[in-house]
Amino acid sequence: MISRVAHAWLDYLSALVLIFAPWALKFSDSDEATAVSVGSGFVVLLLSIATKYEGGLYRRISMSMHLNLDVFLGIFLVASPWLFAFKDKVFVPHLVIGTVAVLAGLFTKRQSTSKQSSWQ
Template identity: 50%
Template sequence: MRFIPTRFHGVLDYIVGIFLIVAPWVLDFSEHDAATWTMVIAGIIVLLQTAMTDFELGLIRRIPMRNHLMMDFMLGVLLALSPWLFGFSHYVYLPHLILGIFSILASLTTHRVPSHSYNAEHTSPDHIRNL
């Protein structure tokens, strides 16, 4: 069941991407390199992917929304499992697990195509002529 509009998903992505980058310091686990870099790299990927997605809040608009959601799902699985995959679960695991599950759920509940107004605007003859 997909009920999250792509525009709202974009807003969430920018917020979550920034939070992932600052989370190690905000949540006080920055002393552990693997736990920190996993979050920071995930945040950078989220921000870059969002900026490059072809939807309302994309800046470069090269990645189709369906691909964006598939990458969100895979990143969520990797983030959720990272404490055990990279061996820092004894130190911290809950932020990675929660944010990974959040990413998985967002990928499964977001619309696969941008809104009708976005599609109409970006497939009009004037828009195509200006490319």
């Protein structure tokens, strides 16, 4: 199982990777691939900020809802190169990050093991 603290770190790292991937991995010439990556990155960032977990700042969304949304977002990322017809330009980053999101959503502890809210 993935700890909630580790999941929080993974969320913020994933958000940054998704937001900057089009330029770092040189697929910014594909408007569709860029929009999916950057848009998904901001969704992950906002979801992380708003989740009731060790990495949350606003804490309005339950961890269970967050993890369910991770799975759905991961499936969307995996399917997006085919849904938006950019598979011939780029698909590996979306496939890899989407798969990580699905696995993180399925294998992260849903309940906190302590009352602490720090990033220990």
